[in-house]
Amino acid sequence: MKHPVAKSVGWALVHAARLHRTRMGERLAALGLFPGQEQVLQALATTETLTMGELAALLRVKPPTASKTIARLALQGLVERRTEPGDARVVVVTLTEEGARRAASIEGLWSEVEDELLNGLDGKNRKRLRKLLRKAAKNLAGAAEGEGLEEPDDELEETAA
Template structure:
């Protein structure tokens, strides 16, 4: 890749990342949420019986203390409850409340709206190619993150 092209890619990705987070933040604010909380609630909604903090953190790709801090903010709104894990008294499961479950379709609507605003004007076949390229790029970055985590241990 030419140096100028690399700089252009860098600028575009940095700008998009910042703008996406800002627009998402504004939309989620209407739900009383911050970026990251939406994904956490959505993942919890996929786990009917709840999940532990460590399992949730692993699914999110974050450290358990980060998940705990995010949960602490959500706990103030009573969006989940803690239930003991029957097989391990030291563990608790995080289970969404009905109020939180009612938020999930609204979170998904925000995501749909964002996707439409960002890619809606692009023909479907180009959208497919773009999303495939982004997923491939994410896979390559994920490998680098995994590789560096392995070398740090």
Template sequence: MGFNYKKSITFRLAQAAKAHRARSGIHLARIGMHPGQEAVLKTLADTDGLTMSELAATLGVQPPTVTKMITRMSGQRLVRRQAAEHDGRLAQVCLTDEGRARVELIDRCWKRLEREALAGLEDKDRKRLRKLLRVVERNLAASFFEDPTLDDEIDAEDLAAGGDDEAAEAASLGAASAAEVRAADKAARAKTAGKRVAAGKRAGKKGLDPKPAGKISEPAA
């Protein structure tokens, strides 16, 4: 009997991601935006004036993808390009007043989408789900350089979770077994990170750049 992929966790994860993108597309369309554009505006709201290459690296996409998106968003007067002060050959991307106003609308969309997606889940289940998704994200990351702080964030959430999670884990595995599992997991993480760092150094010596893992795609205008 073949593998029933529809019962796999990864299939459900993919279906959830597909539904999330479709739903977010509906909310973004109401404010005149396409999926992917909100990530650009939120990134610039945090750090305005990034160069095209810096923006591509932060978003984890290929530079041509960013160029296409910025061209469209410039036409929508959400962002503007200007020559960098330190190097006139580089173009910096800055938010316009309209772009900053749109960021507030994006926040409302995300909050609404969060409520819709997590309806019926208790707070402790939401925290647990967020932690587990970070682990999946780390496991599937194509490059250690995509998000080197991910492990630290997971560890920080472990500490913030406090005694409830510890008690539950100890009850199911036993205190000693739980400690062994965590130690083994941390050792495996360190080993994987070491291999990725070494691979990155080898790539650097050969003059290669680590490729971003994903793309932000946009629907045709």
């Protein structure tokens, strides 16, 4: 049975995104991670240190959500939290050695799942699809900005490409 809006670009995008997230979830489970946690590890692997506020902004989540994720990763020994010298209100997060190892493993998993996702598309079509998706995201971010919501960070888009 086909979904009523199966010809919709939005439906196709949501469907592909759900399948991608499920597939990544299966792969991440082998590393003892849940979907979303890999984004934190990858962000810290590229910047080494982030405050909780910076992390929440980068991931486009509310600070309590970022805090819960960091707490779970800290229990696994993948990140360390410490307060900023001189301002105990600011919490700084860094990767542990094990966190860095897992972050490196995530790159390989991401590439494998992306190859599965884009199987049958040549380099030109992959680049075109990436460009079209970025344009669509920018359109939605502009609409959200008009409603008082924050625009997504282009830097995160680059790391996800």
